[in-house]
Amino acid sequence: MSTETAAAVAQVAAPQPAAWEEARSRVYAVGLAAALPAVDRPLADADGHTLAEPLATRTHLPAFPTSSVDGWAVRGDGPWQVVGRVLAGQTPPPLSTDGTTVEIATGAMVPEGTAAILRIEESTRTADGRVDGTPRPSLEWREPGEEASAGEELLPAGTPVDPALIGLAASCGHDTLRVRRQPRAAVLVFGDELLTSGPPGAGRVRDALGPAVPAWLRRYGCQVRPGDVIGPVADTLPAHVAALRGALATADLVCTTGGTMHGPVDHLHPTLEALGADYVVNTVAVRPGFPMLLARLVDDEGRVRFVAGLPGNPQSAVVALVSLVAPLLAGLQGRPMPVLPQVTLAESIPGRGDYTHLALVRWDRVAGTAHPLRHVGSAMLRGLAGADGFAVIRPGASGEVGDQVSVVPLPLLPGERAW
Template sequence: MTATVTHTPHGSGRAAVAADTHMAWEQARQIAGDCVGRPLPVVTRPLADALGHALAEPLTALTDLPPFDTSAMDGWAVAGPGPWLLGGAAVLAGDRAAPLSGYGTAVPIATGARLPTGATAVLRREHGEFDAEGGTLRERSTGPGSVAAGRDIRPRGQECRAGEELMPASGTVTPAVLGLAAAAGYDLLAVHRRPTVELLVLGDELLESGLPRHGRVRDALGPMLPPWLRSYGADVIGRRRVADDRGSLREAVRDSVADVVVTTGSTAAGPVDFLHATLEEVGAHLLVDSVAVRPGHPMLLAGLPPTADGRARWLVGLPGNPLAAVAGTLTLAAPLLRRLGGHADPEPRLMRATAELPGHPRDTRLLPVRRADHEVAPLPFDGPAMLRGLACADGLAVVPPGGVPAGATAKVWEVPGQ
């Protein structure tokens, strides 16, 4: 669904959308993801630079893991049943040990060391005792019994075999994935390029430091939104203030080189809300214009004219109120950025409401909540201009019109960084 744009008769430049064109929240979110034909191009990154990217192809093991039989404990590598004749230097991690000379022999070994050829098990240090006079090693009588073959050995290929798929394409490269890739033999990873984002913070009333004064307030979105956008896979390449001036806004939108321009404010019909007029002037195509969600219904998504080299661009217009802007980020920016970056869009969690989650009579509501086990509870201070509730939240509940009664199930999206 593309909203129909009409001009207001007062010449303010605001493009008005009739109330009956407010798009359902689920539909708006779907359009934000589907407007991307394919993820951004594949690039090759060293492991150190791949964090946060999406895998462009499955991560396949280049070797068996472990690549050889290793000791799972500090102790002795033993051959056959005891007692054992101890001989040879201790085998440390990274050593290439000589084979054991035969049944009834043993050698000290460290955790992670390659098992000598001929070893059948590892006797833990705390389970063995050495007779210095006889030069023999025995298992303590208080131990758990005879040393069974294979005990405390990590066999080759226990975790995976060479060629086995470890992670599917579109999986996010987390710190653990970096470790797995390194263990599996990778130096480079094929990933999708991260979408670049420029954040334009609109409003002459905003201060960047100090206390609110003379009718002006602190900018909360400038510090808050870049980390949120990065959590959805974006590379935030710039953040700048733009005055409440139609020409300045037009120039900033037209000249941005980012894949996605994110603006805050100017999405409604106020006297200095110039965003709709700006989009028309630069030749943008509105994809979403006002969503039936509270807070944040005057949000928008537009396709911008492509760059000179044919690269597609988008603009996400967020409302200026802080919690409303967060609602717009989850609704439009998150699915757009994840799809551009090649990430699979996660599903919300289904959780039981411990108390009523109040809703709006007609629209979807996004409500800050606190999770505990499989339950959620609403938080106070949830007005569109408030952040106190969100600061204590670790989720946003999707509350359908009319609300969710206590004991019922609600969909909950995770709050980034919590």
């Protein structure tokens, strides 16, 4: 083997890992450049999507003067003669004569000519049936445009759609929302040693990622259907190529589990080469999980798809999800780059030399403190099951009690704003 060939092999086998923060920025940028197309969705079907254009109101909010209380809309001085009643949903005639009033319900349109609204509980009736009392000096109705003016931008593009936003959009007069199409993801499970049911034993381990990764992906806004989880895929190069090619036919993102190194049955890298993929990130200087990767493929029609190579150890795979997949999906959905919150360490956390250390923690949001957990080996899931996220310990440092550090939160519910 020539010196040049040996050097090339060594470079393939041991790529220079990207710094963790640089890797996050890089995958977000390529995701944003490939942001998914905008589609119109009815309000009832928009939850969990992302606004593709700003949300603006079609009218003033409120659109007309609206009573804040049940009472009497009065004109002139009292006692007032009752000339009618106005309920929510009605358009009342003007109050044109001093000394008159109409009964008014909360949410009803205030008649033109109204000087004040007298609360029902603060009113009395005279012997001849007139209404008497002293209105409060402050207005008891909402003026048009008090909440927003017609055409005003209320929320920017890139805002995740949740029930509160849906309600706001309805109040603004919208029937549909212009949103980004949700990414569709697939999961390929690699490893002949994996069991898909029953307890582990006799040299074989239970697959923990096949059931778990789709649930994480859904929490980051992906669609993952039952048929999109494939495996275990046989430990041969042809089987890997066929499985990945098939998954990429319909998925925007394919997550693979295991096979990210260069062992005798690690076929992911040759598979990516066979399919013409380009690496966005090939290993990251982070512990656990450094052999993670993200690759990009562009077909003849210009359609961009991504492959996220997750390490086979379960906690390492989740580190890859929060490090590479979450920012990629934020970009694909047109959301802003996730900003990591800051916490105070309640206990010390060791560093990992030149690598960023993502340490599992329980996050006390009231106190703003993070507490490291036990059972945090890369192959363990016990600590992860009780964690709220990962504390970020920078390269060349350790986390001391009282230090302010970033934390990568884990999403807890489908559609929750995790970052």
